Amino acid sequence: MKLSWNLSFNHKHKHLVVKFVVAILLMGIALRLFFSTSTGYFSPRIEETPFPEKTVAAEQPISVQVPPDEPISVKVPQDEPIPVRFPQDEDQDQIPLPRKETPFPEKTVVSESPISAEVPENGQDQIPPLKGECDLFTGDWVPNTSGPAYNESCPIIENPQNCIRNGRPDTGYLYWRWNPRDCEIPKFDPERFLEMMRNKAWALIGDSISRNHVQSLLCMLSTVEQAVQVYHDKDYRSRRWHFPSYNFSVSVIWSPFLAKAAIFEDYNGVATSEVELHLDKLDRTWVDQFHSWEYMVISTGKWFLKTAIYYENNEVLGCHYCPKRNLTELGFDFSYRKVLSFVMDYLVTSDYKGMIFFRTSTPDHFENGEWFNGGNCERTAPVKEGEVALKEVHKILRRIELEVLEKAAAEASKSGVNLKLLDLVPLSLMRPDGHPGPYRHYHPFDHDKNAKVQTDCLHWCLPGPIDSWNDILMEMVVNG
């Protein structure tokens, strides 16, 4: 498969590094904003979704307006001190992705690049083609009048992704179908899928995009039979559902690093210290149970951009963005490559008998800024291939993913492990219209049409473009 964008970025490296560091500084306050806006979203309607009701801290430097109808709209303070603290919340996936257009002050905070490894300029822009015929990941979005497979009444949709219910005015984004260039893929057939999955189990493992994805899958399946939630962890991040007539289980496993990580937070969900990431230990939340699943969809990525201290053999090895500590800056690319390689080595040398999908980490679409400084996503239709570029940081993550996965695929074919690349980046990149934007909030402009609300151009509306991910998954399961 050809990737349509150019992965070369070395010449922008230094520029990028500085911006990235400044962006990190800005991240603290923005995360607090995002965190505070993410409380109280879960309507009583969804009884089984009581996300921890973390209240907005009393000393929060944010003025909060609570309109009659529950959701919280937040006024963005203009000049706040920048706390470099990281609230621990699922929405923390909102990471700052520096981009050329963002005029960050050119502070030279670091003298050395936090991006340690020089990524080779040439090579690996190519994904090894799927065995056989059709490349499912190269194609176009074509208009289709049939519309989504389910609607906003699906009880599994979490409120911040329920764009229709939240009052998103346009609906055009619902009427597109992913059309691979060399073949047609049938629409997801929930009945057939459930029949195929009788007495089996799936797990989607990763960060909040995996949770977004599992909601889509469950809603599509729930048109045949309601899923029953049978497990949740304390924070409702890892959950399992069961389809009783089919004895089929679907789990979502919260493991944003896939490796062992200690994340520190106080009762407000505000982290008091850097993530402690063990590069040589896998996260037991998935490792301890993966043999019980016939299918795994694994993903990770964005959390590696966070401030973190890296450990190996329980000893500090270095860090990513920790200027206050006298530690070696290793860069997120270092840890990402290391952990991802470790995970893949582990899997391809396991005697796992099921099917493993590695989902590439999908892009955000903040335009005219980033998520913390007024970036938005106001498009209402897909773009053509190449019209929207992958952001620099994302290119780095992507390059690592493709390199590691190419190696892993070669190993897997030797060891007989069924590993598949689910490369949803190209098709997702063409859907800047698929995000909630301000409609992560319930009717954000009902009371003030100029209300300033936190936008979400990272997660996806449900129903929405990521429903097509399941069309593709089904095709791969049926034929693979």
Ligand SMILES: *[C@@H]1O[C@H](CO)[C@@H](O)[C@H](O)[C@H]1NC(C)=O
């Ligand atoms: C949404 O879907 C449900 C179940 O399929 C159906 O009963 C309901 O009428 C639909 N609602 C709308 C607004 O289309």
Ligand SMILES: *[C@@H]1O[C@H](CO)[C@@H](O)[C@H](O)[C@H]1NC(C)=O
């Ligand atoms: C819409 O897509 C379905 C398959 O997903 C196809 O059968 C149907 O013909 C399409 N309709 C139009 C109007 O293109």
Ligand SMILES: *[C@@H]1O[C@H](CO)[C@@H](O)[C@H](O)[C@H]1NC(C)=O
């Ligand atoms: C249900 O499926 C699980 C595997 O997911 C299996 O262990 C169990 O035996 C099945 N139960 C029945 C009643 O078939």
Ligand SMILES: *[C@@H]1O[C@H](CO)[C@@H](O)[C@H](O)[C@H]1NC(C)=O
């Ligand atoms: C930082 O660490 C290095 C090497 O461990 C040491 O030589 C140096 O004195 C330390 N600097 C400070 C300010 O602690």
